[in-house]
Amino acid sequence: MTDLERLRQLVIEACQHSAGSPQRQRCLTQVIRLASPHLWREATPDYADALQQTWVYFCQNICDRGSGERYDPDRGSVITWLNTYLKRRLQDFYIARQRQQALQAPSQGGMDETRNRLDLIEQIAAAPDIPPILEQVQLWVEQDPTGELCQTHIQGRPDLTCQVLILRRLPPETSWKDLAAEWGVPIPTLSSFYQRQCVPRLRKFGEQEGYV
Amino acid sequence: MPEILPVPLPISQAAIQTAQQFAQQQPIPVKAAQVYRNTLAVWVMNDYLQMLGVPTQLTASDSWNCVLRLCGDVADLQLLEIGKLECRPLLPGDHYCWVPPETWEDRIGYVAIGLDEVNAAANFLGFLPAVAHSEVALSLWRSPTDLFDHLAQLHPASTTAAPRMITLGRWFQGEIAAGWQSVASLLRSHQQTFAFRGNATLAAELAEATEFTIEQAKFITFPNHDSIALVMKLALDQQNVTHVLLRVYPLGASPYLTPGLALIVLDESGDVFLAVEATALNDYVQLQFSGTEGELFQIRVVIGADRYQEQFMI
Known part of the structure; x- marks a missing residue:
C-alpha cells in the first residue's frame, strides 16, 4: 500500500470516531507521522510556526468544519491539502517580515535568528544578571x-x-x-x-x- | 520488537523565546541548559495535546513555576483533571532518556521528546505509564500513540456515574429546570447581596441583540473561588437543530475570570467535546455547538480543585 492510500484510510478511520476520542487521536497522530516526510520544506525562520499552524488547521478541519472548510477527499490528497495551507502560511509570514523589515533598519536579516540559536547556551551563560x-x-x-x-x-x-x-x-x-x-x-x-x-x-x- | 515511529512536532518561535527566558533566570549554565530543554519539551507536547483536544493547564505545571523549576529537574505538563505528564527531553544521539528521581512520583505518565534545536524540530519518541529509574533506554519506551488510551482510562468522566439530567426541549415549552433563571433576575437577586464588580460584564449581556429564543443563567458558588454565572442560550432552527451558546461570567470582586478556569462540554460517552480556558484578561469565556433532540451532553466548569457539573439532554 502506498503512503497516499494509507493516509486516505487513516483519515476515513479518524473521522468515524468522535472528536477527542483516543481512537481519533491515534489516527490523527498516524497521519502526522506518515504525511510529515511528504510536506513542503524550507529553511526559513518561520517554517516551524507555519507548520504548527498547519497541524492545528488539520486537526480542526479534517473531519468537521472548524476554523475553515472541511477537508474534501474528492478534491485532492491530504498531502496536497496540507501543503497548500502550509505554503499560504509561509507566504503570510514572509509578507509580515518584509513589512517589518521595511520599518526597521535594513541590516536585520531573518536568517540570523536561526544561526543565533546555535550558540544560545553560550549566550545564556554570559547573561549578566544574577537571578x-x-x-x-x-x-x-x-x-x-x-x-x-x-x-x-x-x-x-x-x-x-x-x-x-x-x-x-x-x-x-x-x-x-x-x-x-x-x-x-x-x-x-x-x-x-x-x-x-x-x-x-x-x-x-x-x-x-x-x-x- | 516492532519499530516505533516517532511523531515529528515543530518547535515554534514562542517556545524558543519562553525557553530562553526561563533559562536566563537560572544561576549557572548547566542549570540554564537543563531548563531550556525541559521548557521546549513541555511546550511542544502542550501544542500537540491541545490540537488533539486534550485539555492542558500549562501554567499550573511545576515546570512553569519559577521556584520549582529552580529547585528540581522538572518537565511536567498539567493535564486538566488528569494529572501531570512528565515530558523528558533528549538530544540527538542520546540512547537513554534521563528521568530524574524528583519526577518518579505524582506523575500520570512519561513521554520522551527528542530535540533538534538547530532545525527547530522535535520528535515524540515514546511513552511510559510509570518510571522508577534515572536512565531509561529508548528501546524500552512504548509507542507514542499508547498515551491516548492511557489518558482515556485516567479521565474521571469514564468512572463517574450519571447524575440527574435536564431536558432542554422542555425549556422551549416554558418549563425551566430548577436552579436556572433569567439573566435579569439573577442580577436582581444577587446585586444587593454582594458588591460584584464582575456584574458589569453580565449586565452588558442583557443589552446584546441575539437570535436566541431562550436565555437562562445559573448562579454557581465554589468553596475556594469566586462565584460565577453560567449563561445558556438556546435557539431551535427549522431543521429542528438546537443551537447552544454557553458563557461563563465572573461574579466576584474582579471583573475578570480566575485564570485557568475551564469551561468544558463532554459528549455522551464522557469524552471532552469542547473546552476553553480563561486567561488573566478574559471577562467571559464561551463555547457554541449544535445538536439534535435526544443528544446528551455535560457541562463542566473547573477552577483548581473546585468543580461544577450538570448533565443535559437536547
Missing part, C-alpha cells in the same frame, strides 16, 4: 521563619530535614546518587521525601512571594 530567586529561596530556607523546615525530617533520621535537603538540591546541586551514598539512604527515600515534604512548601513559598 534573585535562588538567593531568596536560599535565605528563606536558611532562616526557616516558621521552623517547619527544620522540624520535618525523614523518618528515623532527624538529621535529614527539609532544610538540609533543599539546601543540598539548590543549584549547583549535589546529585541524588552522591547524597544517597553520603547519608546511607536509598535514592527513592530521599526523592520521595523531597517531593512530598519539600516541594509543597517550596510551592507555598513561591505563591506567598508572588513568584507564580
Whole structure:
C-alpha cells in the first residue's frame, strides 16, 4: 500500500470516531507521522510556526468544519491539502517580515535568528544578571521563619530535614546518587521525601512571594 | 520488537523565546541548559495535546513555576483533571532518556521528546505509564500513540456515574429546570447581596441583540473561588437543530475570570467535546455547538480543585 492510500484510510478511520476520542487521536497522530516526510520544506525562520499552524488547521478541519472548510477527499490528497495551507502560511509570514523589515533598519536579516540559536547556551551563560530567586529561596530556607523546615525530617533520621535537603538540591546541586551514598539512604527515600515534604512548601513559598 | 515511529512536532518561535527566558533566570549554565530543554519539551507536547483536544493547564505545571523549576529537574505538563505528564527531553544521539528521581512520583505518565534545536524540530519518541529509574533506554519506551488510551482510562468522566439530567426541549415549552433563571433576575437577586464588580460584564449581556429564543443563567458558588454565572442560550432552527451558546461570567470582586478556569462540554460517552480556558484578561469565556433532540451532553466548569457539573439532554 502506498503512503497516499494509507493516509486516505487513516483519515476515513479518524473521522468515524468522535472528536477527542483516543481512537481519533491515534489516527490523527498516524497521519502526522506518515504525511510529515511528504510536506513542503524550507529553511526559513518561520517554517516551524507555519507548520504548527498547519497541524492545528488539520486537526480542526479534517473531519468537521472548524476554523475553515472541511477537508474534501474528492478534491485532492491530504498531502496536497496540507501543503497548500502550509505554503499560504509561509507566504503570510514572509509578507509580515518584509513589512517589518521595511520599518526597521535594513541590516536585520531573518536568517540570523536561526544561526543565533546555535550558540544560545553560550549566550545564556554570559547573561549578566544574577537571578534573585535562588538567593531568596536560599535565605528563606536558611532562616526557616516558621521552623517547619527544620522540624520535618525523614523518618528515623532527624538529621535529614527539609532544610538540609533543599539546601543540598539548590543549584549547583549535589546529585541524588552522591547524597544517597553520603547519608546511607536509598535514592527513592530521599526523592520521595523531597517531593512530598519539600516541594509543597517550596510551592507555598513561591505563591506567598508572588513568584507564580 | 516492532519499530516505533516517532511523531515529528515543530518547535515554534514562542517556545524558543519562553525557553530562553526561563533559562536566563537560572544561576549557572548547566542549570540554564537543563531548563531550556525541559521548557521546549513541555511546550511542544502542550501544542500537540491541545490540537488533539486534550485539555492542558500549562501554567499550573511545576515546570512553569519559577521556584520549582529552580529547585528540581522538572518537565511536567498539567493535564486538566488528569494529572501531570512528565515530558523528558533528549538530544540527538542520546540512547537513554534521563528521568530524574524528583519526577518518579505524582506523575500520570512519561513521554520522551527528542530535540533538534538547530532545525527547530522535535520528535515524540515514546511513552511510559510509570518510571522508577534515572536512565531509561529508548528501546524500552512504548509507542507514542499508547498515551491516548492511557489518558482515556485516567479521565474521571469514564468512572463517574450519571447524575440527574435536564431536558432542554422542555425549556422551549416554558418549563425551566430548577436552579436556572433569567439573566435579569439573577442580577436582581444577587446585586444587593454582594458588591460584584464582575456584574458589569453580565449586565452588558442583557443589552446584546441575539437570535436566541431562550436565555437562562445559573448562579454557581465554589468553596475556594469566586462565584460565577453560567449563561445558556438556546435557539431551535427549522431543521429542528438546537443551537447552544454557553458563557461563563465572573461574579466576584474582579471583573475578570480566575485564570485557568475551564469551561468544558463532554459528549455522551464522557469524552471532552469542547473546552476553553480563561486567561488573566478574559471577562467571559464561551463555547457554541449544535445538536439534535435526544443528544446528551455535560457541562463542566473547573477552577483548581473546585468543580461544577450538570448533565443535559437536547
